[in-house]
Amino acid sequence: xxxxxxxxxxxxxxFEEKKVITTNLASALDVSEDTVRRDLNELDxxxxxxxxxxxxxxxxxxSVDVFNIHINAEEQKKKIVTKALTLLxxxxxxxxxxxxxxxxxxxxxxxxxxxxxxxxxxxxxMQLSQHPNIDLILIGGKMQKNAMVTIGIDVIQVxxxxxxxxxxxxxxxINLKQGxxxxxxxxxxxxxxxxxxxxxxxxxxxxxxxxxxxxHSVCDLSQLDTIVTELDPDDYRLEDYRKSGVFVL
Amino acid sequence: xxxxxxxxxxxxxxFEEKKVITTNLASALDVSEDTVRRDLNELDxxxxxxxxxxxxxxxxxxSVDVFNIHINAEEQKKKIVTKALTLLxxxxxxxxxxxxxxxxxxxxxxxxxxxxxxxxxxxxxMQLSQHPNIDLILIGGKMQKNAMVTIGIDVIQVxxxxxxxxxxxxxxxINLKQGxxxxxxxxxxxxxxxxxxxxxxxxxxxxxxxxxxxxHSVCDLSQLDTIVTELDPDDYRLEDYRKSGVFVL
DNA sequence: TTAAATATTGCAAATAAATGCGATTTCAGC
DNA sequence: GCTGAAATCGCATTTATTTGCAATATTTAA
Numbered sequence: 228x229x230x231x232x233x234x235x236x237x238x239x240x241x242f243e244e245k246k247v248i249t250t251n252l253a254s255a256l257d258v259s260e261d262t263v264r265r266d267l268n269e270l271d272x273x274x275x276x277x278x279x280x281x282x283x284x285x286x287x288x289x290s291v292d293v294f295n296i297h298i299n300a301e302e303q304k305k306k307i308v309t310k311a312l313t314l315l316x317x318x319x320x321x322x323x324x325x326x327x328x329x330x331x332x333x334x335x336x337x338x339x340x341x342x343x344x345x346x347x348x349x350x351x352x353m354q355l356s357q358h359p360n361i362d363l364i365l366i367g368g369k370m371q372k373n374a375m376v377t378i379g380i381d382v383i384q385v386x387x388x389x390x391x392x393x394x395x396x397x398x399x400x401i402n403l404k405q406g407x408x409x410x411x412x413x414x415x416x417x418x419x420x421x422x423x424x425x426x427x428x429x430x431x432x433x434x435x436x437x438x439x440x441x442x443h444s445v446c447d448l449s450q451l452d453t454i455v456t457e458l459d460p461d462d463y464r465l466e467d468y469r470k471s472g473v474f475v476l
Numbered sequence: 477x478x479x480x481x482x483x484x485x486x487x488x489x490x491f492e493e494k495k496v497i498t499t500n501l502a503s504a505l506d507v508s509e510d511t512v513r514r515d516l517n518e519l520d521x522x523x524x525x526x527x528x529x530x531x532x533x534x535x536x537x538x539s540v541d542v543f544n545i546h547i548n549a550e551e552q553k554k555k556i557v558t559k560a561l562t563l564l565x566x567x568x569x570x571x572x573x574x575x576x577x578x579x580x581x582x583x584x585x586x587x588x589x590x591x592x593x594x595x596x597x598x599x600x601x602m603q604l605s606q607h608p609n610i611d612l613i614l615i616g617g618k619m620q621k622n623a624m625v626t627i628g629i630d631v632i633q634v635x636x637x638x639x640x641x642x643x644x645x646x647x648x649x650i651n652l653k654q655g656x657x658x659x660x661x662x663x664x665x666x667x668x669x670x671x672x673x674x675x676x677x678x679x680x681x682x683x684x685x686x687x688x689x690x691x692h693s694v695c696d697l698s699q700l701d702t703i704v705t706e707l708d709p710d711d712y713r714l715e716d717y718r719k720s721g722v723f724v725l
Numbered sequence: 726t727t728a729a730a731t732a733t734t735g736c737a738a739a740t741a742a743a744t745g746c747g748a749t750t751t752c753a754g755c
Numbered sequence: 756g757c758t759g760a761a762a763t764c765g766c767a768t769t770t771a772t773t774t775g776c777a778a779t780a781t782t783t784a785a
Contacts, residue, residue, distance in 0.1 A: 230733075246478060249771075259735050264772070279480040280742065280771065293602050294543040349598050349614070353542045356621040365598070365626050367616020367634065372605040377614050385616065479743070498761075508745050513762065529752065530761070732781070740773070751762065 228256065234266050241276055241283060248282040296350055298327045300433065306457045307431050308332035310476050311395065314429060314453070317341045319392045322421050323351055325376040326397030328431050330354055336361070345389055347377045347417065371413065378413040386420040394425035398432040400439040401454070403467050407445035415443035422446050431455040437464060448473055477505070483515050490525055490532060491546045497531040542624075545599055547576045549682065555706045556680050557581035559725050560644065563678060563702070566590045568641045571670050572600055574625040575646030577680050579603055585610070594638055596626045596666065620662065627662040635669040643674035647681040649688040650703070652716055656694035664692035671695050680704040686713060697722055 233256055240255075241247050249267065253260040271278035277286050298304065308331050315321075317340065323329050325348030333354040340360060346352050347366040355363050366385045368377035396418055400408045407430065409415040422428050422445070434456045448471050455476040458465055469475050482505055490496050498516065502509040520527035526535050547553065557580050564570075566589065572578050574597030582603040589609060595601050596615040604612050615634045617626035645667055649657045656679065658664040671677050671694070683705045697720050704725045707714055714724050 246481060248478070260771085261736080261773090262734060265734085277480070279478055281478045284478065284480050284484075293606055294545055294599075296543060347616075349602055350543075352619060353598055353602075353624060356619055356624060357542055359621075363619040363621065365614070365616045365619055367596075367614045367626065367630070370601060370605055370612040370614055372608075372612065375602060375605060377616065381616070509761080510746080510763090511744060514743085727785090728783100729785100730781100730783075732779100734777105734779075736776085736778100738774085740771100742769100742771070744767100744769080746767090747765095749762100749764075752760085753758100755757085 230266070233258070233262075234270060237263075237266055237270065237283070238275060241285060246282055246284045247276075252282075296327070296330065298331060301331060303433055303457050304328050304331040305335065307433065307455050308335055311429060311431055311455045312336070314393060314427075314476075315340055315342065319343070320345070320390070322346070322386070322389065322391045322394035322425055324348065324394070324396045324418060324421060325351060325374055328397050328433075329395055332395060332431065345386075345391065347382050349375045349377075371411070374411075374414070376414070376417075378417055382417050383420045386417070386424050389424045391425045393427040393429060394421045396421060396428060396430045396445075398430045398436055400441040401430070401432065401436055401448075402438045402440055403448060403471060405440055405444060406447040406450070408441040409443045409445055410441045412443045415445045418445045422450055427452045429453040429455065434458050434462075434464060437468075479515070482507070482511075483519060486512075486515055486519065486532070487524060490534060492548060495531060495533045496525075501531070545576070545579070547580060550580060552682055552706050553577050553580040554584065556682065556704050557584055560678060560680055560704045561585070563642060563676075563725075564589055564591065568592070569639070570594070571635070571638065571640045571643035571674055573597065573643070573645045573667060573670060574600060574623055577646050577682075578644055581644060581680065594635075594640065596631050598624045598626075620660070623660075623663070625663070625666075627666055631666050632669045635666070635673050638673045640674045642676040642678060643670050645670060645677060645679045645694075647679045647685055649690040650679070650681065650685055650697075651687045651689055652697060652720060654689055654693060655696040655699070657690040658692045658694055659690045661692050664694050667694045671699055676701045678702040678704065683707050683711075683713060686717075 236256065237247055237252060249260050249263050252263045267278045267283050270276045274286060276283040307328060311332060312335060319342045321342055321344045323344060323346040330350055333351050336358060338358065343362040344355055345364045345366055352363060352365045355361055366377060366382050368381035369379040371378045398407055399410050428451050430451055451473050453474045453476055454468060460475045465475050486496055486501060498509055498512050501512045516527045516532045519525045523535060525532040556577060560581060561584060568591045570591055570593045572593060572595040579599055582600050585607060592611040593604055594613045594615055601612060601614045604610055615626060615631050617630035618628040620627045647656050648659050677700050679700055700722050702723045702725055703717060709724045718724050
């Protein structure tokens, strides 16, 4: 029997029975336990099973990964969004875009805030569903899969009917001349609509987004009311933005 | 029994019952209490549970982590939904309700299926966003927070405009006289709308839902085309359902 | 085809892990 | 602070794994 055959047998057995036992395999395959262990080690190394003391088990589901959202530079983001918490008040109608910065923001929204929040981001909606006092409306539409947000005409339509007090908008890129810009066309359109529907527009982003540019325009700097970064508002890198009239938090 | 299996058992028990008792586990697993304690210590150390005097409990923050979805009796559900996979075909327009059974279904939908899927469940939408060939539309509306689904007039309105080939509908309860019934009024309304919009109605559920009843009616048995349980279609417990004309898979 | 290089396998000894038991300590609740 | 239940500790036993090594088998290149 070929080694490959043997390993196939082991994997089949594993799928059938959810586990394999070293000693059983050894006698079933009529090879020594050492050989079986070596096979198990190889398969484990190839991530085809998980070797455990006494045998092997199925690899713990990898498809649940969708729900395992990784937040880059979480500490920095916490610093940013904490500043923005002061902008929240009871009774507000709020629109939130997607992105992990907004997700961190959502996590830190105080338990007792009573507000209505619209979002088209699935992750943000899931996070906010933890807040008992928030009236949460998820804006539906076609899913933009990688970003876990809805996009398209349906989203625009809903947004056009809202009148919000404030919106929190993530940013791919910002610079003095073009203002906010986005990688994707569809997202840029949705963000435009968000801005249209909001009395006050707040954008939160890390300072490395400053003075960068993406293909699709969202809005001028003049349409932003407040920007929030991890920098001190007096930082020289923000000077030009302050001068342009936007409030720097 | 492998140590890994045992620890899995403990974790499952924990998610199901929110706590585990050392002595109970010892007798259920037929090992000494010391072994159980050692397992609990390991799991505690891996932050998979919190060991307390007398047993273990869910980790306080983990249990409120919205993104950590626990699927009860996953194996049973896999068995159910695997049967239903045969109902899928390229080009279909599909509506899916929420629930963990449908979530398991979503996970098992083949990579290469080309279809349009409508859902108002955030978890299902997130799961399906893994599938490159599925056109995914999330139906927006007010969030029903505990279930992670949208509900209300907006959902009904969108559903009323769809014409789907097939819908997959979870079930809280089913019995011969009242048909499908639900715990919540709002969800029952949404499910009614789903059924209205679909040519074919499929309900998947575990056999323990058979012959139970909840306050809010969804539909008669006659409106269901197919039901899928983990039982053999010939099982005597399904006999009356078969006789009523519904197809039992 | 043959010889050297390489890979696979089984064995034995050494090592490590898992488990249960008794003695002792800690804990929760009165 | 007392008491019984639960946890910890140390230890012995069992069981599984690792490692080095030698015997085969398989591949590679001349």
